[in-house]
Every structure is written in structure tokens, then in C-alpha cells.
Amino acid sequence: MTEMIDPAIPAPVEDLAGEPGTPVLRVTDLSVDFGVDKEWVPAAIGLNYEVHAGEVLALVGESGSGKSASSMALLGLLPANSRTSGRVELNGREILGLPPAKLRQVRGNDVAVIFQEPMTAMNPVYTIGFQIVETLRLHNAISPEEARQRALRLLEMVELPDPEKAFKSYPHQLSGGQRQRAMIAQSLSCDPKLLIADEPTTALDVTVQAEILDLMRSLRNKLDSAIVLITHDMGVVADLADRIAVMRHGRIVETGTSQEIFGNPRHEYTQQLLASVPRLGGSHDRGEAEVDVTAALAAATGVTLDIVDNDELARREAQNEAALAKAADGSIQGSPVLELANVAIEYPKQGRVPAFRAVEGANLKIYPGQVVGLVGESGSGKTTIGRAAVGLLPVAEGSLKVAGQEIAGAGRRQLQSLRRSVGMVFQDPSSSLNPRLPIGESIGEPMYLAGVAKGAELQKRIEVLLDQVELPRGYRNRYPHELSGGQKQRVGIARALALQPKLMVADEPTSALDVSVQAKVLELFRDLQEQLGFACLFVTHDLAVIDVLADRICVMRRGSIVEQGTRDEILRNPQEAYTQRLLAAVPLPDPIQQRERRELREQLLGSGQ
Numbered sequence: 001m002t003e004m005i006d007p008a009i010p011a012p013v014e015d016l017a018g019e020p021g022t023p024v025l026r027v028t029d030l031s032v033d034f035g036v037d038k039e040w041v042p043a044a045i046g047l048n049y050e051v052h053a054g055e056v057l058a059l060v061g062e063s064g065s066g067k068s069a070s071s072m073a074l075l076g077l078l079p080a081n082s083r084t085s086g087r088v089e090l091n092g093r094e095i096l097g098l099p100p101a102k103l104r105q106v107r108g109n110d111v112a113v114i115f116q117e118p119m120t121a122m123n124p125v126y127t128i129g130f131q132i133v134e135t136l137r138l139h140n141a142i143s144p145e146e147a148r149q150r151a152l153r154l155l156e157m158v159e160l161p162d163p164e165k166a167f168k169s170y171p172h173q174l175s176g177g178q179r180q181r182a183m184i185a186q187s188l189s190c191d192p193k194l195l196i197a198d199e200p201t202t203a204l205d206v207t208v209q210a211e212i213l214d215l216m217r218s219l220r221n222k223l224d225s226a227i228v229l230i231t232h233d234m235g236v237v238a239d240l241a242d243r244i245a246v247m248r249h250g251r252i253v254e255t256g257t258s259q260e261i262f263g264n265p266r267h268e269y270t271q272q273l274l275a276s277v278p279r280l281g282g283s284h285d286r287g288e289a290e291v292d293v294t295a296a297l298a299a300a301t302g303v304t305l306d307i308v309d310n311d312e313l314a315r316r317e318a319q320n321e322a323a324l325a326k327a328a329d330g331s332i333q334g335s336p337v338l339e340l341a342n343v344a345i346e347y348p349k350q351g352r353v354p355a356f357r358a359v360e361g362a363n364l365k366i367y368p369g370q371v372v373g374l375v376g377e378s379g380s381g382k383t384t385i386g387r388a389a390v391g392l393l394p395v396a397e398g399s400l401k402v403a404g405q406e407i408a409g410a411g412r413r414q415l416q417s418l419r420r421s422v423g424m425v426f427q428d429p430s431s432s433l434n435p436r437l438p439i440g441e442s443i444g445e446p447m448y449l450a451g452v453a454k455g456a457e458l459q460k461r462i463e464v465l466l467d468q469v470e471l472p473r474g475y476r477n478r479y480p481h482e483l484s485g486g487q488k489q490r491v492g493i494a495r496a497l498a499l500q501p502k503l504m505v506a507d508e509p510t511s512a513l514d515v516s517v518q519a520k521v522l523e524l525f526r527d528l529q530e531q532l533g534f535a536c537l538f539v540t541h542d543l544a545v546i547d548v549l550a551d552r553i554c555v556m557r558r559g560s561i562v563e564q565g566t567r568d569e570i571l572r573n574p575q576e577a578y579t580q581r582l583l584a585a586v587p588l589p590d591p592i593q594q595r596e597r598r599e600l601r602e603q604l605l606g607s608g609q
Contacts, residue, residue, distance in 0.1 A: 129167035235587025376556035423496030440476030
């Protein structure tokens, strides 16, 4: 929330300009501990790093590694049960342990933060313009009109399409990407010397993410600020970072330039972290050659890349053709498990809010043993189709069949019977499990309610399901809060498999997980699908994940399926301009390849494709 202080009386601000060549930020032996059950639990241990003007340092690591806790400690933004030690120098002057009044002067004026979710970081009851003006007048002795004009210039600098409209808008009236731009504008309002970006693109679609990364790169060059980038997305790191510090269990285990870390990681953990990242075009142990998707996409669109010479491009094209030749021939056995024919799906009218048609004219088939990936940006209708497939949304037009039974117009009893054939894995495993039930009961509940097993037989089936998702049987008596995110998602998968469904709908099941955990869950999911043979509709915006799993891919845009085909046809040789732009926006976990991808995207956007 925005801090409400009389903007007409700005506090005097101490100048923190340092000597030439002095790092903007120098952290020495920084440690952070949290008091839990009368004990101090370390979150960060002896951190040492520095960041210079115009440089981006990426702090990377999994959840719980201490990235965010150590960065919030720089600004005194930790809760009361924390303690910090060490030195933090901003332009050569110590700021750790400053009195609250002086620390408030530093925050916003010299150091700014871009948070992960702008909707929760901005005040929902004030307009964007009011919040930027308030920040400007809090730190500068300027009139309201001067602040307004500067705020409009900031909104224009972050490339919002209509700065005047954005100025008058409330946060909920802007899209996710626009809100993030508005937050960046507010963060930059006082020309900070240091910018801390905490997972600034995690909640965004790949195309919006690419735009925000372009913006941050441009602003870094314009403002010459030092940037600390906190993220677990190695594609984002490859796109922006100059240097990288890899964190694990509160310690920095390896530092180096972006080229050094990606090209020759020395620490075992860094190697594991990079190996876990799903790569668009990778072989994924399927026996096919690894494909350079950037080169394939450039060939499909007729774009010439300056970074790659012609011989290299020809080699990559030949490699791509060899991989395409190995693609599945598409031969299918049996009748479709899920079949959509000219389907339209509406969200029903609620009060004065009229009915909203989210999907129009959708045609899709999934056969036994087949995984179909449904991809597209937020609002494209992906999740809507997944919800309709399990009977949670009505079909307004067309035919939607699951296991040969028509869902459109089906009554409650028919839907209850039909749902035994469908399992669903949700995006957030924490919110999809009952916190009051042990996980054994959560897994067994569908079988008990369906009347397929009771007593000893039910307990036996629960043990089999735990074995299948590779969780110890002893975990059956644990509660969800006692499990990690990856373990909770395994429980969610086991619960979805409880009634041996013919169709599995997986809605972004790995987006909330760290990359190493995500890799293990994806491997488990692929093994279970091959072993049990269920058909799967896999909804995601992560094209690298879909490359690991899918046999076929459907691309959605604004409620319509714009392109579908085999995995290799869509990812290696897309025909629709929208699919091409979507692929070109995916960041790659390699600095050289990401530069090529960025050039390709710029040319595609410049040509209007």
C-alpha cells in the first residue's frame, strides 16, 4: 500500500552520490535470521556482492534460497521477528541499520523496488496518477501540476499506449502488463540509483514478459541505474543479466558473468539448476535431435538473422528437417476421449453483468494416450475449455463429448457420472487440497464418495497411488502444510488419478514450482501418462513445458483456436503469425541464443507479422 504522508512537506534528502568508480551497492557479510519458536533460523548467510551503475546483477535460486529476504533486508522491509548483520553500502555510505526516518528518505529516492504482483503492491482505491504524483511530491518540493506533468512523462517513458488514460485509471482497470509498466513508472519517479526487481515478469504472459524485458533493458541504458534482478527464470536472466549470483540454502554458491555461468557453470548446484530448465527445441530424452527453434522460426518466417552466419543457419535448418522427419506420423487408435465440434462457451449472466462468450467455434479432438497442449496468452480461453471439459462451465453452442458422452445440455446426474471419467490437476496445489485433511484422506476421498472402495481396499489403493506418484507411504498421515510445493502437486496428481480417469485436464500444473521441482513433476507426469494411457489436455502458457510433454498443440487467441498440429509442426514450423510471435517471445536460457531470439522478435514485429 502507498504510504500516506503529507506530500506538501517533503523531507530533506541526504545526497548519497558516491565517488567515481564506487559501486552503487556493496554488500559485505550480510546475514538475515528469522525468530521461529524461540530460535533464530538463518535465511541468508554471509552474502558478499556488489553492483555498479548500468549493471544488472541477477540473484537466482529456488524458493527458500534467501534471494528476496536478503534483498528486502537492504531496505529494512523485513518483519519484526527478523535480525540482520553485516554491511550494506549505497554509493559508499552505510544504510543498514539507519533510523526509520532516514531509511524512508533512501527508499524511493535512492532505491526503488519493482514487486512481483503489482495488483497487491499498488493501492486499489487510488488512481495510478495519484500514486505517482504522491511519490514525486513526497520526495521533491514541486507543485501538484509539475508532479502531474512529470508523472505523464514517466507513463510515456514506460511506453503505455495512452498515458493520459492510464493516469486516470485505477489498478484494476489496467491489464497485467500495463499495471507492471505503471509500477515501473512509479519506481522510477525519483531517478533511483538502485532498482531491485523482485520476479518482475513471473505473473506475465510470454509476449507481455518480452515487452517488459525490452523496457527494462531500454531504461537501464537511459537511466544508468544499477539493477538487482531476483528471479528463478533462467531465460529472463539470460536476457537481462550482466553478472549472476547463484544462491542455495541462504548462501551464494557461485558468481560470475552471464557467459561464465551459462557457458561453464562450476558448482554442482548451478549445473543441476541449468539442466532442470525446460528448453524449447530440446531432445527431452525422446531420441530425436535437439532443434534450434530460433533458426527454424527464422526459416519459417523468411527472417535473416545477422548474428548467425549462413553456414551455421544452413546446418541448423538441416538439423531441424531431420527432427521433423522423426515426428510422429499422427496415427491414432480408437475413438476420441475428448471431442469439441464448433463449441462456444459462455460465462453466465450474474446480476447486472451480462453473459460473456469466452470461446467461439472451437474444434478439438484428443485420443487415448495422447497429450494435447493448449497454449496462448491470458484471456485466450485456455482454462475456459478445460473447465468446460470437466462440466464446470455450460456449453452455449456446438457439441462437447467426453468418453463418447455429450456434455452440452447434460443434467446434474449425467455430469456427476461423467466426472468419474475425468481427473483435474490444478495450478496451485496448496489451494486445491483441504488443509484439514491428511493427504491420505484427500487422495482416497474421490474413491470413497464414488463408492468404488472402502475400508482396507481403500487404504490399499491409497498406497498404490502414493507409490505411483513416488511419495513415501508414511506421508499419508501428513497434512498439506507439512509438504513442499512439489510434493503437494504430486498429491494433486494422485488424487486426480484416483478414479482411473480416461481424460486428465491439467491446468498450469507446474507454473507455481521451481525449475528443478518442475522438471521432476513433468518427468513423473510423462511417465504416468505413458504407463496408464490416459488422454490429457495440458493447459499452459509455457511453451518449453509443452515441448516436453505434448504430442499435439492447439494455439488459442481471443477465444478461438488459430492453429493446431503436431508438436513439431507448431513449434518448429508455425504458419500463423500469432504463433510465430508467441514463439519468438519465449526467453531462452542461453545469452547468445537469447540475443538471436530478441533480434528475430524485433524483425517479426517490425515487419508486422
